[in-house]
Amino acid sequence: MDDNTFWALIEDSRQQSGNPDERLEALREQLARRAPTEIVAFQACLHRVRQPVDTWDMWCAAELILDGRCSDDGFWYFQFWVIGLGRAAFDRAAAEPDSLADVPEIRRLAGRRMDDWRDDEWPDAESLDYVAGEAFDLATGEEDGFEGALEAAGLDLPCSPEPDDAEWDVTDAGEVARRLPRLSRMFPPAPRSGGVSGRP
Template identity: 45%
Template sequence: MNVAEFWKFLERSAEETTDPAQRLDWLAYRLSRVSLDHIADFQLHLEAARRPIDTYAMWGAANQIMDGLCSGDAFWYFQPWLIGQGQRWWQHAAQNPDNLADLPAVRALAGSSPWEWADADWPHWEGLAYVAPRAHDHITGRENSLDEAQDARGHRTYCDPEPTDHPWDSDSLAQIEQRLPRLARLFPRQHNVKP
């Protein structure tokens, strides 16, 4: 599975259903019908897609959308959600995290508090990180079989954010307004913000 096929496969799941759990089921079912190498490729492409968006800049943007509630785990789950929006939106946001303001799924959250969001609307999709391991384990009949396959390829799997840019204070109103002007207008912070 090459990178174009990865994106096509992921985007096809969104054409089938918008429900995150049903998309995962669709992906797991389809992945369980391809070769083990293709399943490993899917996971590698997913992890590679995380790298350009695993930044403090993107973390700050996610934190703004979530009204200051974006912990390390929440940011880790936000990344596959953003990837799940499709290649076009992922690239657009990777260019500048403030571009998240253009995403239809983000705009749909504006004007309401995170406490009002339905579970399916939250900008996180933890399960996408586990769909390939689930399919791989199903085919092999062994737990953690994908980890073994990735190790054999010499791939280091990481499981927490590892931002590569410079940290900034995403709870500072001045820095938010400077770095994320459009998101600041769409999602005025209610909590955990410093003047």
């Protein structure tokens, strides 16, 4: 599956509904109508297109939005959420993480307590990583056959963030403001102690 086909599937499901669960259901149904090899290829493509947002700047953006509570898993799910925004927004965010300040879904969260966020507002799309496996089960009737299909295709996909760009101190408020000026204003970082460098 090439990138254009992958993004067409993402965009089509996004147009189906404003509800994340309904979008995933639409995507699952589309994938289940495809050949098993294409469903496996979708999963491979998902992880290939994800790589440009697996960076320290993007992790810091997630940290700001999530009020300093973005774990490894949280950032992993955040990356899939950025994919779910569609190709244009994804490409802008990959090139400049601070452009997430322009995304309506992010703007709606600014200035609000996280306790007040609805479940469907959270910048988290964990289920996008599972949708191909669910579609594979529907298409083949083989429960739990997806992992075997990935292995047969020679795919050993990651399961956690692995930024390979230059690591920096994401607790340095001045550096955060320099790299992500708009998000820093929208989601002022909470004061921290200890000055631990690197991974949130």
